[in-house]
Amino acid sequence: MLDRILFPTDGSAGATAVLEHAIEIADLHGAVLHLLHVAPHRVSEEESGDETERETRLTEGERFVADAESRAEESAIETVAEVLSGEPYEAIIDYATSNEIDIIVMPTHGRSGLRRLLLGSTTERVVRRSEVPVLTVRPDEQESLRYPYGQVLTPTDGSSCANEAVRFGCELATSTRATLHVLSVVNLAVFGADIRGPMLIDQLEEQAESAVSEASGIATDVGVEEITETTVHDISVFTGIQSYIEDNDIDVVVLGTHGHTGLDRYMLGSVAEKLIRSSPVPVLTVREPTEE
Numbered sequence: 001m002l003d004r005i006l007f008p009t010d011g012s013a014g015a016t017a018v019l020e021h022a023i024e025i026a027d028l029h030g031a032v033l034h035l036l037h038v039a040p041h042r043v044s045e046e047e048s049g050d051e052t053e054r055e056t057r058l059t060e061g062e063r064f065v066a067d068a069e070s071r072a073e074e075s076a077i078e079t080v081a082e083v084l085s086g087e088p089y090e091a092i093i094d095y096a097t098s099n100e101i102d103i104i105v106m107p108t109h110g111r112s113g114l115r116r117l118l119l120g121s122t123t124e125r126v127v128r129r130s131e132v133p134v135l136t137v138r139p140d141e142q143e144s145l146r147y148p149y150g151q152v153l154t155p156t157d158g159s160s161c162a163n164e165a166v167r168f169g170c171e172l173a174t175s176t177r178a179t180l181h182v183l184s185v186v187n188l189a190v191f192g193a194d195i196r197g198p199m200l201i202d203q204l205e206e207q208a209e210s211a212v213s214e215a216s217g218i219a220t221d222v223g224v225e226e227i228t229e230t231t232v233h234d235i236s237v238f239t240g241i242q243s244y245i246e247d248n249d250i251d252v253v254v255l256g257t258h259g260h261t262g263l264d265r266y267m268l269g270s271v272a273e274k275l276i277r278s279s280p281v282p283v284l285t286v287r288e289p290t291e292e
Contacts, residue, residue, distance in 0.1 A: 001175045002029040006101040006132075008036045008092050008122075011064035014139035018107040019068055021137055021282070024147040025105065026077050029175070034080045034099060035068045037061035038091040058083055089125035096132040103284075108136045108276050124273065127257065127285050133168060135252075135284045136276045144280065148176035149251035155183045155241050155271075158211030161256035161288035166215045168286045169254035170222040179226040181248060182215040184208035185240030186233045205231065238274045245281060254284045 007022040009015040026033040039057035061083040072079045080099075084091045096104055106123045127134045137145065154169035156162040166182070173180040186204045208231040219227050228248075234240030245253065257272040275283045 001171050002026075002031045002102045004034060004099060004101045005029075005031045006034045006036060006092070006096050006099070006104045007068070008038065008088070008104070008106060009064050009068050010037065010088075011060065011067070012107075014107040014109065015064075016068075017139040018105065018137045019071060021145050021147065022105040023072050023075050023077055025103075025135075026072070027075050028148055031102070032078045032080060033072050034082070034095070034101065035065045035072070036081075036092065036095055037064045037083050038088040039083065039085045040088055041086060058085060088122045089129070092122070092126050093130050093132075096130060101132050104130060104132055104134045106134060106136055107139050109139075124276065127272070127276065131287050133284055133286045135282055137282045138279070141280055145282070146251060149173075149178050150176070151181060151249055151251045152178045153181040153183060153241070153245065153248070153250045153253045154215060155185065155237070155253070155255060156211045156215045157184060157237075158207060158214055159256070161258055162211070163215065163218065163256075164288055165254050165256035165284075165286040166218050167222070168284070170219045170224050172252075172254065172284070173219070173224050174222060177225065178251070179228060180219050180224045181228045181230065181244070181250065182212050182219065183241065183244055184211045184231045185237045186231065187235075187237050187240075188233055189235045201233075238271050241271070241275065242279070245279065250281055252282045252284055253279060254286065256288060257285045258288055 002025065005022060005026050007019060009019065022033060039061045065081040065083060069079045069081050104126065106126060108123045109121065123136055127136065152169050152173045154166045156166055170180060186201065186208050212229045212231055216227050216229050232240050232244065253275060255272050255275065272285050
């Protein structure tokens, strides 16, 4: 399932912490670990005229990937190292596509406040745009990380996007003999003062149960041995998933994302983005396939 894993690194402490998790995954699956550093263009070469600065950034990048490569080789992991120059998120996505990467592993800083909504990060941009699944890991949760994952959570609303994530989660669960948790959250907050609330809740409960049943069927067909089916009520989908993670000792969340772009992704956020920033466990986002 996982033959080629991409780990972009900027040499930061956060990246170094998450590297250990990427090595564990590559080791278990016998995968090739691709180590990539992208030296960003702060200004165009025509504006700066400073080729020395560019060469310095590339040299630093070579040191970053060399350090990561040395650590991976201690575990007898086969590696491929590359240093590129350009816009980091674009280079990462292009590299993943060109090299048929199966999964990208990246750290997230879990920032809070307006800054994270308006500016975003390289990790968030990759998550929004990458056709390759992205596993985001919070460096500050390193001590609680464990692989292979024993408890895999796949939230679903029955959409094609969610089902794509369910399929990936099923493959992950079968590869590590994990328990697959299929969850659908009935969002109570959408009703407000609507007097039709009780009737609409019944409809949403039916939809949630149908989504869980469909996902469970996918898991059975794939060959997942242990499946847990759950529907819950909560004030939001996000808090429902968060509570389930904490109550069920979940190791990883596999979630579908539409890869929205535009103002809404900065100001409103999504369940996936909120989980990436605050989940105590890794979050693996799977993009809905683009229709040609």
